[in-house]
Amino acid sequence: MESIVQSLISGIVVGSIYALIALGFVLIYKSTAVINFAQGELLMFGAYVCLTLVVALKIPFWIAFAGTLMAAALLGLLLEKLFLRPMIGEPIISIIMLTIGLASLLQGGIHVVWGSETMVYPAIFPAEPLRFGPIVVSQVYLYSIFFAVVCLVLFNFFFRFSSSGIAMRAVANDQQAAQSMGISIKKIFAIAWAIAAVVAGVGGILIGNINGVNTSLSSFGLKVFPAVILGGLDSIPGAILGGFIIGMLEAISGIYLDPIFEGGSKEVVPFIVLVVVLMIKPYGLFGTEEIEKI
């Protein structure tokens, strides 16, 4: 029983990272209708930048954290300006392929700069685990859940109350109407990419603290698809819930299915869920259904 609770907790931690990436993903999709295959690379970028600031430049973690977020935002702005803007109005397959190319470019660039060996963060969070009765939880886990929840709540408020957030929702809803109300669509697109890069960066720093940093971190970018499809591609609460559900599902399948398949079921179970969701309810739990009219 304890081991199940234990792995459920780690499932929730991983789920919170998925939720963060999914949030950025949905944000880009919602406001710019671009499917971003490079989300995992944005996460990796955040993890490496923060690691370099902390280890090589010996900057205190909190300042490095803020610096990383700024760097991530800049990268997001740059990517949007250089690569995505010329693609406005192109067919879906070109845009999908462009973000795949972007993923490859970023992956190669990161590999050239930082190499392929796994690097480890110095102990930033207290190493002593907390005990709740028989269950032991390391503090890194609690911190990462805490950060993820803070991020998610912050962005929820951002979309609800700030004028930029409301403008973004307006653009997502109807580009023409938003433009005629004086909202700059270019600005919104840029903000969406910046925010997506920032939340992915936060996710990268958190997962880097738990697992260490190497180039395989980008596989998180593919795991985001089951989460967002389950939650609905254009729903922010859906993405968050989907992220947590997929994280826990992986943990559970790790317990019950790995003995049967000799490991590896974590990789495939989310995608089987994805296919089932697509077959039964293609627009996910909270996504808006597209109704085609002739």
Added chain:
Amino acid sequence: MAIKCGVFKTTYEDDEAIWQTKVAKFWLALLLIALIAFPFVFQDSRYLLYVANSVLIAVIAAIGLNILTGFTGQISLGHGAFMGVGAYASGYLMTQLGMPFIVCVVAAGCVTAIIGMIFGIPSLRLKGLYLAIATLAAQVILEFVFVRWRAVTGGSQGMLVPPASIGTFSFNGDFKFYFLALAFTVLAVLLAKNIIRTKPGRAFMAIRDRYISAEIIGVPLFQYKLLSFGISSFFAGVAGSLWAHYIGIITPEHFNVLISIQYLSMIIIGGLGSIYGTIMGAVFMTLLPEILRFISGLFSNQYPILVNIFGAIREGVFGLVIILFLIFEPDGLAARWKTIKNYWKLWPFSY
């Protein structure tokens, strides 16, 4: 040499011919001779022959993907895994059931076509990016099967496959295999070129251009989408089978999502909905890493670090090439070729 300045066809046969002018036929014959002469000239260089064989196999698989994505408009991120299905099916049939090579290739194509059609079923309800994600799931699930279904696939240790042979003649080694691959490639090109001129081919294009209109004029969408998945996977299966019998050992890494992406990039760089473009794209994308390897080899004395980070450079350049093509030449090499050809056709009075 007559210059083409109008349509002067007097028979239906002329009108339906694939290669319409004598000039085209002449260049085609020259190309064929060059392709056949190639291995005799470079008989000693195993490396060049290996690259040539890889190119030929890539052309077959890429043509399959272009029928699905370029002509029918259904995005597939699972083409690499479908190639894997063909490779494993062919290897299993030959090693476990002792079937001859020709039967194995055709059977591998058919098995892959069936698997492809199964994973194509969601295309009834899904379009565009949803379908892309569904095929991504197919890729992940098939890869899992390759690794875990040890009884058939040999798991991550891989499966040993004997070389291809017809009768008692064995196509072992790069030199002999080249002719087999060339024959299959020519067949595949002709087959694809003809498929798109038949009723199903026209239906595919109607679905791509506007599926609602296609349905209204009486094209059964589901049937033709499935057919397209089937044909595309058949090509992938044949290519996978050839690859298996060429390399001799198949492991799951040969068929991961990166391969699927590579094939998508081939048809995008070559030109969606163009057979010639596909060939150019497949040649270009297979040669690109080899050219990069050559260049980095030139500089490796001055900068020895290049050897270590070569993989990273290759990946980065791969991404960059895709991006540059999408931004500056979205219609691919085929369109660029046409522009150049038209320029010279009317030269020097291009206005």
